[in-house]
Amino acid sequence: MPTMDRLRAMNYFVRAAELGSLSAAARSLATTQPTVSKQIAALEAALRVRLLERGPARVVLTDEGARFLDSARRLLEDYDEAVTALDERTRQPRGLVRISAPVALGELHLNALMLQALQQYPELRIDLLLEDRFVDPIEERFDLMVRIGHTLPPDLVARELATWPRYIVASPDYLQRHGRPRRPQDLVRHPFLRYLLGADDTVQLTGPGGTVDVPVTARYRLNSAVALLDAVRDGAGIAFQPCWMVNELLRRKELVRLLPQWTGPSQTVHLVYPPRRRQPMRVQLMLDLLAAKLRAL
Template structure:
């Protein structure tokens, strides 16, 4: 029996809590996962998991073995990464997570370049707008905008992203430009569907003001918001990276330009384990370099 492989199956079972989830994650079948775990228990002569209708439940011995097995696997991956670093031939699957719009707008193109640079690496790019558990979902690297960092991860602060009020010329010619944040309530405000309420906080010269908005159109995709604004659907509050090119081409203009919302922080996250596979290290450095001079992103203070 391949003991390292069996330990990996056990560790992922502990983290995912489902044999079917482990099978999907490790690209095998549920019966195979069950068989490998049974062989591991037989080899060790100890019960690691209790089977129940709700899924596998670790025994006391299983809980203790999990910490040791995870540490051994991390040391093994570190040793492999060290050897790969000497040969400069990184290999394996890299699972990357990013917000949907940012992933489509930026990360997808970066991944193509990264793959060209490293032919031995394959990538699975997972785009969603929720904060995920990197360990539970088997993600190596995640790019996240805003909000507090989740626990059990290491975060590298890559950039600060300003957020601006913008609209098209056609909309402003039709409805007039607001002169004060209080005027926003009488305009059509295009906003992200999951944003709570209708209030936005705006800042100017150290002063903060809460302005009410009226949203006839909400959408759960930032690229759709970008397109709607360019089509003249209303005023929107957007991260600068999303609309910088449209502002440059004068397809959108700043609204209330002296006012801004709180900036977003962009972090690159990875699991808080001691050893990182070489492919992860390479992508982390590669991605950090993409933000040098990139419009809409500013170095963290």
């Protein structure tokens, strides 16, 4: 079995072992299930061992396959690093970087960063998936993930980049119609706009008097941070908003920060990625660009 064919077959084997099925491996590698099956069978024949037990829906590692898996991963990583080292001698990042990020952060800030990177590095390609759910970087083949406020799995590398305060904001039009709250207890008389997930009937504020819980009336709850911001700008009510979403609007006086000595629960942002001994140049570049951008917010 030629060396390059063996490397390809090992890649198919590792993906099938990680995902638990030949069809899932085929989808992740943009090929067909028969191709994956044929390549792994050829690898097993070359090694003279059975690596996977095939079932109707799933594959399971044999004892020999479990022992071979770690070695195969290391060999593939070494090969990738060798190719990366050749690329780095040209000082031009090239190839695909797959990034996952929350929807609002991506639309408002990261999309522009991606376009700048593509313009500056003509051989770079980027997949940017904007979803608020936590994706599995191993199963879904992501190089980098931007996460805000999620529980972080222990088997991933997580770099904490910034902690963002959340402000209480409203539009000038809303305040003209309803008046301005002067203390936390005044919020009881105002309609609150809330992000749907995890929202309850109280808001927590931290300020000169410590931390207080204030009961509020949430007349409108929704699961889109961008739509929530639009509702605030349209004068529908008062809301918590993270500083990175509203700083520019506050500067332009399109929104007003209320109770400026008080803030809501802060957001912590992490860059998350699978552990590897060395990041390819293209991934390290995007990691550095994202870190700088997120800290600046």
